[in-house]
Amino acid sequence: MLAVYNWFLRLLFPYVLLRLMWRGLRNPDYWRRIPERFGFIEPLTNIPPGAVAGAHNTSAGRAPAASRLIWIHAVSVGEVRAAVPLVRELEERYPGHALLITTMTPTGSAQVRELFNGRVAHRYAPYDYLAAVTRFLDRTRPVLAIVMETELWPNIFHACRARSIPIFVTNVRMSESSMHKYRRFARFARATLAQVNRFAVQSEADARRLLALGAPPRNVEITGSIKFELSAGASLREAAEVLRLAWGLDRPVWLAASTHEGEEEIVLTTLAELKKQARFANMLLVLVPRHPERFSAVARLCRRHDLRVALRSETPGALDPAAEVLVGDTMGELQLFYGAADCAFIGGSLVPTGGHNLLEAAAVGKPVVFGPHMFNFQEISQMALERGAGVQVPEGARLAPAVADFLGNANRRDRAGQAGQKMVEENRGALAANMRILEQLMGSSGGPDAAPRNPG
Missing domain, CATH: 3.40.50.2000 (Glycogen Phosphorylase B;)
Known part of the structure; x- marks a missing residue:
């Protein structure tokens, strides 16, 4: 099924480029940093955590040490904002690790810049072409991949699993309509979900739909939504x-x-x-x-x-x-x-x-x-x-x-x-549950710096 998926992606390649060009007519930022969308980024090496340069410039910017890098994927503005409490907790608990946030949209990129002011690196996520994904992982070498909400990327998930990079899909919501769409490709959806180490879902209904698609029950936990982790300071x-x-x-x-x-x-x-x-x-x-x-x-x-x-x-x-x-x-x-x-x-x-x-x-x-x-x-x-x-x-x-x-x-x-x-x-409390899962996954990823500084 993965081979069929990859052939289908090849057929879609002209459409992908045309869509990117079309979006650029309405927002020229889509025409910038296009190579990043195909995995052509500078290797993220040799810079200590916290000293992030080029977070919103071209791929010429350099970012933290790839051997201790946590990758967070947030599609656009809403997902970036939802990730804020999680990112802040990761900064606190894992000061020895650098953070890379990827988005798919320029508005998501701008939101990363606004919210984190250069403390994290930003790149566009690679399109789910196997060559692009391979380049991206070769140049980032994350120890953990965190995907916000329900973004299922077959090549990314399979490639991470093949490299023993734990995948954590968090703040998952699965609507009835999304479930029915995925069910059209039931075997493929099940195989893709099987690559994920842990799912943190928002509600019992979301968990039920995810399990119906074939997610392994042992990997699904209801944690609530981290979107409740807001405070009006x-x-x-x-x-x-x-x-x-x-x-x-x-x-x-x-x-x-x-x-x-x-x-x-x-x-x-x-x-x-x-x-x-x-x-x-x-x-x-x-x-x-x-x-x-x-x-x-x-x-x-x-x-x-x-x-x-x-x-x-x-x-x-x-x-x-x-x-x-x-x-x-x-x-x-x-x-x-x-x-x-x-x-x-x-x-x-x-x-x-x-x-x-x-x-x-x-x-x-x-x-x-x-x-x-x-x-x-x-x-x-x-x-x-x-x-x-x-x-x-x-x-x-x-x-x-x-x-x-x-x-x-x-x-x-x-x-x-x-x-x-x-x-x-x-309804606060989802963040603590998410961090407990993350600590388990970070421990499984190994390395001398896997343990958190403040396990709470």
């Missing part, structure tokens, strides 16, 4: 208070976070509907598109609606009180925006994208509204509904009354926000 709260002062304390602020094409029209229609009410006449909409390549298009859309628009990149300080929409065209500030807003709409949920993580809003005590399409965060969204931390609307037409209910009722807003914070606090 004093510095974030203070920064949010300063930002809210700049936006205006006397106006309601509604955040539309991680929106997708088709949702901005609904959001702007909702804004117009809300502003007809006197109590919301001076409200501010903070609109943050999910994909950076859409920032300019969304700003133009707002202007076509005859709205007074400001860009976050051009307005770091006080906001003109006449501004009706602030487009969040920066990276790494979404949780700050959650902290400064009164309530939030979670994008990707009014279109069949599957929604986005609502826990960043809950962690800072902000109620959320989301649409019917939250299948990528089914357990978390259901928990938020049961706890009273948010509301779900069946369609875009119901968005205005749901947002108005939070903006116009301080007691309702506070109760929902507190319920969200409590939900996050009570």
Whole structure:
């Protein structure tokens, strides 16, 4: 089956290149560092841990000692943000090891740069071509591979297993739709899953679906989601208070976070509907598109609606009180925006994208509204509904009354926000479970530096 898969990949090669070129038309960053996607990177050798250079430049940068390198693969922004608690714990417990994070998207690369400020190396992950994977592993030689969420790469997994590199797939969520897709290739999926040493899954339902695909039961453990490992520290709260002062304390602020094409029209229609009410006449909409390549298009859309628009990149300080929409065209500030807003709409949920993580809003005590399409965060969204931390609307037409209910009722807003914070606090613990598994795998990988400094 692996041979058939590799022949199929060869046939797809022209399409892979064309897709890369096409994406580059919308985001030129896809045209940079293309060799990395085929495993052509500088060998990561001879630099001690912590002294990472070239984390966001070309492959000419050098990075830490490959003989003591932990590889974390996070596809894009959401997975990178989810990996933050894990990366910080690895930095603390394994100071003798260097960390390499790979992503598939330029936005993921930018997020690594924003969050870690050069403390970890970044490269693009190789496409799952055997030659590319071989080059990548030859030049990185990781002692452990950590894959965030459900990314199954047959050649990568088989190659790691052949080199005795333990594979840990963590924060796994397996939706019904994903399970059915993998079931079309049941034998191949089972063989690929068998290469993984351990799976840490978010819920019992995820574990059930993963086992149905053929994952060995002894390798599957329910740990919960490390996305709950969020904290709103004093510095974030203070920064949010300063930002809210700049936006205006006397106006309601509604955040539309991680929106997708088709949702901005609904959001702007909702804004117009809300502003007809006197109590919301001076409200501010903070609109943050999910994909950076859409920032300019969304700003133009707002202007076509005859709205007074400001860009976050051009307005770091006080906001003109006449501004009706602030487009969040920066990276790494979404949780700050959650902290400064009164309530939030979670994008990707009014279109069949599957929604986005609502826990960043809950962690800072902000109620959320989301649409019917939250299948990528089914357990978390259901928990938020049961706890009273948010509301779900069946369609875009119901968005205005749901947002108005939070903006116009301080007691309702506070109760929902507190319920969200409590939900996050009570569901922490996945990180400790993940680290216990990681310590077992690091021990199995051998070497004099495998033991953690602070086993906890």
